[in-house]
Amino acid sequence: MSDIKDIEKTLWAAADKLRSNMDAAEYKHVVLGLIFLKYISDAFTELHSKLVAGEGEYAGADPEDADEYLAYNVFYVPEKARWKYLQSNAKQPSIGILLDNAMDEIEKINDNLKGVLPKNYANPDLDKPRLGELLDLIGTIGFGGDGHKGKDLLGQVYEYFLGMFADAEGKNGGQFYTPQSIVKVLVDMLEPYKGRIYDGCCGSGGMFVQSEKFIESHQGKIGDLSIYGQESNPTTVKLAKMNLAIRGIDANIQFGDTFTNDLHPDLKADYIIANPPFNISDWKGEQLRDDKRWKYGIPPTGNANYAWLQHFIHKLSPNGTAAIVLANGSMNSNTGNEGEIRKAMIEAGLVDCMVALPSQLFYNTMIPACLWFLAKNKTNGKFRNRSNEILFIDARNLGVMVNRKNRELASFDINQITDTYHNWRNINGRYQDIAGFCKAATMEEVAENNFVLMPGRYVGTEEELEDLVPFDDKIKALTETLGAQFDETALLQKTIRENLKNIGYEF
Numbered sequence: 233m234s235d236i237k238d239i240e241k242t243l244w245a246a247a248d249k250l251r252s253n254m255d256a257a258e259y260k261h262v263v264l265g266l267i268f269l270k271y272i273s274d275a276f277t278e279l280h281s282k283l284v285a286g287e288g289e290y291a292g293a294d295p296e297d298a299d300e301y302l303a304y305n306v307f308y309v310p311e312k313a314r315w316k317y318l319q320s321n322a323k324q325p326s327i328g329i330l331l332d333n334a335m336d337e338i339e340k341i342n343d344n345l346k347g348v349l350p351k352n353y354a355n356p357d358l359d360k361p362r363l364g365e366l367l368d369l370i371g372t373i374g375f376g377g378d379g380h381k382g383k384d385l386l387g388q389v390y391e392y393f394l395g396m397f398a399d400a401e402g403k404n405g406g407q408f409y410t411p412q413s414i415v416k417v418l419v420d421m422l423e424p425y426k427g428r429i430y431d432g433c434c435g436s437g438g439m440f441v442q443s444e445k446f447i448e449s450h451q452g453k454i455g456d457l458s459i460y461g462q463e464s465n466p467t468t469v470k471l472a473k474m475n476l477a478i479r480g481i482d483a484n485i486q487f488g489d490t491f492t493n494d495l496h497p498d499l500k501a502d503y504i505i506a507n508p509p510f511n512i513s514d515w516k517g518e519q520l521r522d523d524k525r526w527k528y529g530i531p532p533t534g535n536a537n538y539a540w541l542q543h544f545i546h547k548l549s550p551n552g553t554a555a556i557v558l559a560n561g562s563m564n565s566n567t568g569n570e571g572e573i574r575k576a577m578i579e580a581g582l583v584d585c586m587v588a589l590p591s592q593l594f595y596n597t598m599i600p601a602c603l604w605f606l607a608k609n610k611t612n613g614k615f616r617n618r619s620n621e622i623l624f625i626d627a628r629n630l631g632v633m634v635n636r637k638n639r640e641l642a643s644f645d646i647n648q649i650t651d652t653y654h655n656w657r658n659i660n661g662r663y664q665d666i667a668g669f670c671k672a673a674t675m676e677e678v679a680e681n682n683f684v685l686m687p688g689r690y691v692g693t694e695e696e697l698e699d700l701v702p703f704d705d706k707i708k709a710l711t712e713t714l715g716a717q718f719d720e721t722a723l724l725q726k727t728i729r730e731n732l733k734n735i736g737y738e739f
Contacts, residue, residue, distance in 0.1 A: 240392045243369055247393070249362055260393070261467065262358065263366070265350035267390050268474040269334065270370050272307040273315035279306050298341055305480055307345070310337040319371045322364035328354035331363075348473045390478055394436055394471070410435065410507040410557065411593055413631075413641035415442045418505045418555040420650040421585075421605060426456040427502030430547055432490040433540075434461035437472035437483070439505040444481055459483035460499055462490050491539060492516050501547050504554035504606075508540040510599050511559050515539060528576035532568025537561070541604065542573070545582060548608045553584070560588070560600040563685040575683040578622070578675070582606050585623040585653055588687045590631040592639040602687075605653070615657045622678055623656045624687035625649055625670045667692050 247263045283295040293300050298308035311317060313334035321330055331353035339346050353363065373389065391412065419442045431439050440459050447457060459476075461483060463469045469487045476483050486495035517533035520526075525546040531538040537558050544554050563586065565571065577583060585605035594601065610618045630645040641649075652670050655661035665671050671690040681689055 239373060240389060243366075243389060244393070244396055247366055249359075261350035261470070262352060264390060264393055264471065264474060265335065265353075266331075266366065266370055267393065268349070268478055269313075269318075269331075269338075270315055270373065271478045272338070273309050273313070275306050276301065276309040277314065277316070279304055305482075307338065307342050307477075310334075310341060313337045315371065319367055322367040323361075324364075325360055327360055327364055327367070328358060345473070345477070348470045350470070390475060391438075391441070394438070394475070410438050411638075411640065412438070412442070413646060414507070414557065414589070414593060415439055415505075417587075417641065417646050417649055418557070418603065419443050419446050420646060421603075421653050422503050422505060422553055422555050424457060424503040424505075428458045428460065428499065428549070429503040429505065430460045430496065430499060430501035431504065431506045432462050432494075432496075432543060432547070433506055433508045434463050434472055434485065435468055435507070437461065437475045437481075437485070439507075440476060440481060440483055441479060443503075443505065444479065460496050460501065461485040462488060462495050464489045489516070490543065491520060491536070494543075496547075499547060500549040500552065502549050502552050504544045504547060504552065504556070506540070506544060506554075507557040508536070510537075510601070511561065512536045528580065529569050529573035531573065532570060534568060535565075535570070537565075538570050538573045541577070541606075545577070545606060545608070548606070550608055551612045551614070552608045554604075554606040556604045556606070557601055558604060560602050560686075562604070563588075563602055571683065574685065578678060578683050578685075581610055581619050582608070583622050583685065584610065584618065584657075585625065586685045586687055587625045587649060588628050590628050590639055590641075592633070592637065593631065593641070616659045616661065618657065620675050621672050622675070622685075623653060623670065623672050624685075624690040625652055626668065626687040626691045628688075665691075 279301060280295050282290050283293045283300060286293060301308045312330070318327070318330060318334060321327055324330070332351045335349040335351045335353075339349055352358070395411065415438050418439065423446070424443045425447060429440065429443055434440070440461065443457060443459075459481065461472065463472060463485065464487075466487055469485060472483075472485050476485070484496075488495050513534045513536075515533075515536035517531060517536065517539060520539075521530060525542050526539075527546070528542060529538070531542065540558070541556065541562075544556060548554060562570075562574075565574075583604070584607040585603075587603040587605070589601045589603065591598070591600055607618075627641075627645070627649055630648065631639040631641045634640045652663070652666075656663040656670075656672055663672065668691055671687075671692070673690045677690065678685075
């Protein structure tokens with residue numbers, strides 16, 4: 233199998249048959265664990281063969297010494313956990329037990345994988361013959377003599393499966409997965425070339441993966457970016473660690489509640505990219521009334537949106553920038569002090585750009601979303617001085633439907649949004665307002681609009697352009713229309729009366 237789309241579809245079809253009566257939330261770990269195991273086994277086998285040959289820098293090395301693999305950032309895989317051994321036993325009824333044992337052995341010898349790998353392959357609900365079939369299919373994806381190609385293939389398959397599971401899992405699926413096209417907008421807007429990057433609700437780690445891809449595509453050095461994350465769901469932390477390990481990305485991912493137990497307390501990040509859960513009410517806000525993070529106002533206990541915004545502002549370095557996905561309501565809400573917090577943030581010069589997104593981009597939620605771009609210092613000289621402006625982009629009409637439920641931003645759409653921002657932000661950018669799409673509004677204009685941040689309010693929409701027609705002219709036009717309709721009705725009634733009179737009826 234050479235085409236990635238064919239690989240993905242074939243694997244998904246096989247995996248979906250395997251699911252049987254297992255819950256999607258549990259089952260995704262079964263499949264993603266196998267893909268992870270295949271990757272680390274392939275990487276191990278490639279290095280193992282070089283150590284066995286013992287040529288050049290590998291001369292005198294012991295192929296079975298786990299320490300030999302550390303220097304090359306490769307996981308040591310014990311003999312009975314290697315893919316070749318497992319695939320040779322794929323048809324055995326004991327394959328589930330063998331896989332659980334393999335995961336155990338890998339965790340014992342690699343400290344940073346302890347407690348991460350799934351160990352439910354012996355589950356009686358798992359169809360063992362189909363598990364063997366899936367093992368054989370995943371076995372067809374390999375390095376083919378080119379380690380980077382194999383790594384990319386497995387990374388893409390892992391990403392594809394994350395998306396498919398987010399869709400299959402129903403309501404909770406979106407909590408661990410942000411669709412790739414949205415992540416790409418966030419990363420391409422911020423351009424994280426070098427420094428510390430943070431996500432306090434990192435899900436399965438997609439923001440970090442895309443950031444690394446961005447650096448690679450711009451000929452940067454992966455090592456120039458330090459990654460920090462936190463996630464409150466223990467099973468999602470495991471997904472993230474596997475997702476990053478499969479690509480060889482070194483990251484400091486912590487498990488815990490970000491609001492009540494910030495596990496990166498002293499971090500000041502150069503870039504923050506995050507998609508917090510929308511409108512959560514059970515964020516323990518009542519315990520945090522006096523928290524130092526609420527510099528711009530105490531967020532309401534019933535909604536965490538402005539707690540997330542202020543947490544991320546608190547985490548930014550003096551010249552840091554942030555990209556945050558939130559529900560549309562965050563742009564104009566006045567509930568529980570939110571309007572005052574928003575006003576204080578705007579007056580402090582923190583809001584750089586607002587993007588309204590199209591509907592149906594997210595899995596299993598119809599809540600409309602927007603993107604907040606924050607800048608700690610809009611006058612730092614790296615970009616144009618934007619201290620008296622906020623850029624508004626209305627992207628609600630962009631994107632294409634990829635199935636009956638979901639929309640996706642195409643490359644053209646992503647470029648349209650990101651180019652607009654960069655042309656506005658950059659010193660030599662050639663930015664221009666486009667009616668109905670983008671507008672660079674002054675702080676005075678934002679104040680006149682009561683500090684509402686909905687792009688449609690500024691860029692102009694059909695409804696708002698209609699509002700530009702003077703009231704007296706509207707009334708005159710309405711009167712003329714109604715008058716014409718009245719005249720037509722009166723004429724019709726007169727004609728009917730005359731016709732009835734002619735046949736002997738008179739009113």
